[in-house]
Amino acid sequence: MRIDTPWLGVGVALVVLYGSACADQLAQDDSCAANPCITAPPPQCSGTIKTVFQALGTCTPDPSGASICDYPIAQQQDCALLGDKICTSGQCVKKPDDVLVPCGGVTCAERPAADCDGQTARIYQSIGTCNPDKPVGAQCEYEVEALLDCTETGFACREGGCINPALHPCDPNPCNIPPQGSCAGNTPTTVTQIGTCTEKTVDNRPVAQCAYPTSPAAACQAPTVECYVGRCARTLELPDAAGDLLINEVMKNPASQGDEAEWFELFNPNDAALQLDGCVVSDDGGESFTIGADVVIAAKGFLVFGSSVDPKPNGGFIPDYLYATFVLGNNADEITIRCDAVIIDRVLWTDQWPSGTGRSMTLGTGETATASGNDFLGAWCDASTPYGDGTNLGSPRRANPACPAP
Numbered sequence: 522m523r524i525d526t527p528w529l530g531v532g533v534a535l536v537v538l539y540g541s542a543c544a545d546q547l548a549q550d551d552s553c554a555a556n557p558c559i560t561a562p563p564p565q566c567s568g569t570i571k572t573v574f575q576a577l578g579t580c581t582p583d584p585s586g587a588s589i590c591d592y593p594i595a596q597q598q599d600c601a602l603l604g605d606k607i608c609t610s611g612q613c614v615k616k617p618d619d620v621l622v623p624c625g626g627v628t629c630a631e632r633p634a635a636d637c638d639g640q641t642a643r644i645y646q647s648i649g650t651c652n653p654d655k656p657v658g659a660q661c662e663y664e665v666e667a668l669l670d671c672t673e674t675g676f677a678c679r680e681g682g683c684i685n686p687a688l689h690p691c692d693p694n695p696c697n698i699p700p701q702g703s704c705a706g707n708t709p710t711t712v713t714q715i716g717t718c719t720e721k722t723v724d725n726r727p728v729a730q731c732a733y734p735t736s737p738a739a740a741c742q743a744p745t746v747e748c749y750v751g752r753c754a755r756t757l758e759l760p761d762a763a764g765d766l767l768i769n770e771v772m773k774n775p776a777s778q779g780d781e782a783e784w785f786e787l788f789n790p791n792d793a794a795l796q797l798d799g800c801v802v803s804d805d806g807g808e809s810f811t812i813g814a815d816v817v818i819a820a821k822g823f824l825v826f827g828s829s830v831d832p833k834p835n836g837g838f839i840p841d842y843l844y845a846t847f848v849l850g851n852n853a854d855e856i857t858i859r860c861d862a863v864i865i866d867r868v869l870w871t872d873q874w875p876s877g878t879g880r881s882m883t884l885g886t887g888e889t890a891t892a893s894g895n896d897f898l899g900a901w902c903d904a905s906t907p908y909g910d911g912t913n914l915g916s917p918r919r920a921n922p923a924c925p926a927p
Contacts, residue, residue, distance in 0.1 A: 553580035558590035564611030569601040571608045623653030629661035635681025642669040642678050677911075686910070688727060691718035695837040695910040696731035698917055701819070702751015707741045709751045714919075729837060729910070749794035750819035757817065758793045760800065760860045764892035765791060768856050768868045769823065769884050770904075770921060773849035775834075776879030776913050782834040783849045784827035785856060786917060787866075788884075789818045800860040802826070802847065805869075810844045823918045837909025838917060851876055866892045870901075877903040881915030885924035899927065 558578030565572050578592040600606045600613035607616045629649030636643055649663035671683035678684075679692055686692070696716030703710045716733040741753035749757060760766050767788045775782035789795050797816040803809035818824040827840030828847070849856075852872040858865045875882045880903040884895050894900060902924035904914040916922065 553582045553588055558588070558592070561592045566608035566611055569599055569608050571598045571600055571611060571613055573597075573611075624651035624660060627651045627660055629663070631661070633663055637678035637681060640670065640672045640678045642671060642681050642683060643667075644669070644681070690727050690729035690910065691720055693911060694718050695729050696733065698838040698908055699733045701822075701841060701918070703735075704748035704751060705737065707746060707748045707753075709738045709741065709748050709753060710735045711738045712751065728833070731837070745792060745820065747794070749817050750822060752794070752819035752822055754794040754820035755792045756794070757796055758791075760795050760797070760865050761863060763863070763865060765789075765795060765860075766797075766818070766858055766865045767884070767892065768858065768866050768895060770881050770915060770917070771849060771856070771868070771870075772881040772913065772915055772917075773854070773870075774851045774876055774878050774880075775836075777834075780848050781829045781831075782836070782913070784825055784835065784840055784917065785849065787818060787824045787826070787858070789820060789822050789824075792820050794818065794820050794822075797824075797860070800858060800865070802844070803857050803859070804847075804850075804855050805857075806854075808847050810847055812842065816842060825917050832909075835909070836911075836913050841918075866895070868895055870898075874898055875901050875903040877914075879913045880904045881913070881917075883916065883921040883924070885921065900924075 558580045561574045561576050561578060564574075572594055573596040574592040575595045578590040581589045581591065583589050598613065600608040603613055605616050606613045608614075629651055630647070632647045632649075633645050635645070643665050644667040645663040646666040649661040651660045652662050653660065655662075669678075669683060671678040674683065675685075676683040677686045679689070684692075694715065694717075696718045697714070699712040699714055699716065702712050713734050716731040719730050719732070720727045721730050722728070741748050745753035745755050747754050747756060767790060768785065769788035770786040772782070772784045795818050797812045797818060798814045800812045801809055802812065816824075824842065825838075825840045826842045826844055827835055828844055829835055830839055830843055832839050853870065855867065855869040857867040870882070882901050883904045885900055885902060904916060904921075906914055906916055906922060908915050908917060
């Protein structure tokens with residue numbers, strides 16, 4: 522056993538200091554000149570094995586001036602061979618009745634409940650093994666005996682079992698797409714980001730119904746003194762220049778429901794609310810629609826356009842604005858926003874752009890400053906965050922996560 526004993530070296534040097542200058546020089550040249558290794562460690566235990574070290578160790582000088590002591594093992598003894606004894610504090614002693622021996626008397630025969638690893642159910646073996654390194658009462662470990670992929674049957678894993686998610690619309694909670702806020706004069710109303718879900722029956726099937734509690738926020742103050750759509754704004758303006766609005770997210774290839782579940786989102790990067798009345802959304806193939814009256818997007822806010830008022834195909838939410846004749850191509854298409862004939866923003870994608878089924882095409886948060894920032898493929902990626910009922914991935918009405926580094 523090696524022990525670093527700089528204090529012993531110092532002690533020897535101090536003794537020599539009151540002796541002779543010659544001895545002092547000797548101690549400086551070799552800290553082991555007078556062997557300081559005369560204090561062996563006490564006997565130690567490793568399990569039931571008692572280890573005793575030699576009383577006199579060997580010394581090796583360290584470049585720093587310290588002494589490194591090495592105490593060889595003098596004797597080892599297995600206390601268990603002496604009868605009903607254990608090793609405690611370096612001694613073989615009779616085992617008291619109240620001493621707990623690791624894994625002694627532990628029987629691992631209570632299989633833990635099945636659980637979920639993502640959408641895979643894990644079923645454990647009925648007999649486990651005891652791990653002596655774990656705390657008493659939590660020493661049993663059980664190997665996985667079987668795995669069940671719930672997605673193979675279109676089901677979801679909940680509490681170790683596969684369930685039909687259509688029969689449990691509130692599990693998991695789909696209420697994570699809060700509605701737009703509102704205003705009471707110049708005071709915004711704050712909407713909770715996660716709502717409460719209750720089941721109701723519609724056409725003999727369970728349907729999730731979300732409720733989002735609201736509370737008043739602080740009144741708007743200069744320079745953003747006006748309130749629009751639940752957010753403080755400097756004023757209400759019309760978009761009249763490129764970049765006043767940004768196409769921020771496109772759900773062009775939903776996992777189910779076809780074109781009915783498509784949607785796209787605009788982001789307002791300004792500190793002024795924008796009124797979109799009369800602005801035109803179009804593609805290059807002749808599809809278009811004109812935004813109706815009294816449509817406002819909040820300062821630093823989001824507005825989602827979709828084709829269905831039914832929350833089910835949209836994954837549990839209702840878009841802010843509904844259009845009737847506009848289809849988003851999965852492989853190649855474009856969206857152009859014009860206000861008073863000025864192109865405010867335009868995105869054109871090809872089959873090389875993100876197009877994962879059930880994943881929106883999202884603009885990375887670092888690219889939302891200008892209209893040209895969303896013109897290139899590298900600014901976009903497939904969404905990775907579930908929303909609503911979890912059928913699709915995206916971030917409607919909230920900031921997009923940053924795209925992963927290429």
